[in-house]
Amino acid sequence: MTFISISLSKKKKKMAAATPLCGHSSPETHLQAPKSTSIKTLAESPGLTYIPPNYTYTTNPHESAASEPEDSIPIIDFSSLTSSDPDQRSQVIQDLGKACQEWGFFMVVNHGVPESLMKEMVDACNGFFDLREEEKREFEGKHVLDPIRCGTSFNSKADKVFFWRDFLKVFVHPQFHSPNKPTGFSELLREYSKQTRKVAMELLRGISESLGLEECYIEKAMDLESGLQIFTGNLYPPCPQPELAMGLPPHSDHGLLTMLIQNEIGGLQLHHNGKWVNVKALPNSFLVNTADHLEILSNGRYKSVVHRAVVNNKATRISIATACGPSLDTIVSPAPELAEDGEGHHPPAYIPMKYRDYLELQQSNQLDRKSCLDRVRLQIA
Numbered sequence: 324m325t326f327i328s329i330s331l332s333k334k335k336k337k338m339a340a341a342t343p344l345c346g347h348s349s350p351e352t353h354l355q356a357p358k359s360t361s362i363k364t365l366a367e368s369p370g371l372t373y374i375p376p377n378y379t380y381t382t383n384p385h386e387s388a389a390s391e392p393e394d395s396i397p398i399i400d401f402s403s404l405t406s407s408d409p410d411q412r413s414q415v416i417q418d419l420g421k422a423c424q425e426w427g428f429f430m431v432v433n434h435g436v437p438e439s440l441m442k443e444m445v446d447a448c449n450g451f452f453d454l455r456e457e458e459k460r461e462f463e464g465k466h467v468l469d470p471i472r473c474g475t476s477f478n479s480k481a482d483k484v485f486f487w488r489d490f491l492k493v494f495v496h497p498q499f500h501s502p503n504k505p506t507g508f509s510e511l512l513r514e515y516s517k518q519t520r521k522v523a524m525e526l527l528r529g530i531s532e533s534l535g536l537e538e539c540y541i542e543k544a545m546d547l548e549s550g551l552q553i554f555t556g557n558l559y560p561p562c563p564q565p566e567l568a569m570g571l572p573p574h575s576d577h578g579l580l581t582m583l584i585q586n587e588i589g590g591l592q593l594h595h596n597g598k599w600v601n602v603k604a605l606p607n608s609f610l611v612n613t614a615d616h617l618e619i620l621s622n623g624r625y626k627s628v629v630h631r632a633v634v635n636n637k638a639t640r641i642s643i644a645t646a647c648g649p650s651l652d653t654i655v656s657p658a659p660e661l662a663e664d665g666e667g668h669h670p671p672a673y674i675p676m677k678y679r680d681y682l683e684l685q686q687s688n689q690l691d692r693k694s695c696l697d698r699v700r701l702q703i704a
């Protein structure tokens with residue numbers, strides 16, 4: 324794991340061993356958290372009732388609390404996308420386009436990925452986070468482009484405030500990687516990744532068409548045969564002061580599409596029409612969001628949605644995000660077909676950048692708001 328350093332003097336370390344973290348202690352006592360730990364270990368400290376000060380996340384005081392969405396979040400029936408009935412298919416392509424344009428987010432139902440596989444994958448992730456710290460340390464990874472990397476917060480080397488989250492990130496395509504523990508994890512991950520990829524590729528074909536491009540446009544332009552697919556398991560243990568901590572701060576994702584599943588515990592919020600809205604997942608659905616490279620490719624027609632993960636004080640939340648992106652060597656720029664309309668009204672609004680460089684930039688910095696996309700967005704009057 325990437326460990327949080329809360330440095331302690333020798334004397335304080337002795338005290339820490341003897342004094343459980345408890346509600347009667349001053350916030351200062353929280354510096355007695357173990358020297359290096361995952362959030363899971365910290366959250367399981369007996370009697371923990373405060374969060375250590377370096378986990379205190381300040382939200383914008385002008386921002387109102389998250390609410391339920393006024394309109395229902397779009398639902399995409401995947402079976403219509405693969406239907407042989409052309410009317411059904413063209414209707415769902417229209418729905419997809421509308422969902423991407425108005426929300427940057429939709430729930431996919433009837434996708435054909437067995438519910439049992441989704442559940443087993445979530446359980447297997449739990450099993451991974453349950454490994455001993457020394458076992459997880461084997462998979463710590465050093466560089467953001469290492470194919471297997473687990474850690475805590477987002478980028479604990481750069482984060483000024485730590486997030487209440489542990490993670491496991493694995494590159495599963497074009498080459499398949501996997502931690503070799505716990506037993507059975509690798510086999511499940513292979514199957515889960517294969518099946519989610521099939522869904523993602525079909526969605527991207529539909530999205531391509533919804534942009535008025537040929538069905539395989541995105542596939543070809545983004546070299547998806549060698550496209551990077553990253554599996555991220557997120558663990559958010561119960562937090563004694565959930566209103567002060569953050570699981571993952573507002574951000575947009577780097578790839579083209581992200582497909583998310585979770586255990587029965589909610590926590591995902593989207594920024595929609597200037598407000599935070601809670602996402603209530605339909606059972607057995609994939610929560611899909613458009614990501615930065617779809618915004619770039621579509622020349623801003625489809626916005627990469629800003630989202631965050633909040634924590635709670637009752638139950639552990641696990642989410643699994645599957646990010647499907649271009650191949651690492653693809654230089655992404657707006658599709659020329661979408662970058663002009665003959666009268667020059669839609670000039671390219673993003674600077675071309677190699678996906679590898681973009682990914683490195685996003686992952687090596689602090690995660691906050693849309694800073695990474697802002698680096699390639701041109702200010703067009």
Ligand SMILES: O=C(O)CCC(=O)C(=O)O
Nearest residue numbers: 555557590591632642644
């Ligand atoms: O846990 C969640 O709901 C969100 C996870 C996420 O945004 C991510 O992994 O990029």
Ligand SMILES: [Fe+2]
Nearest residue numbers: 574575576630
């Ligand atoms: Fe995300």
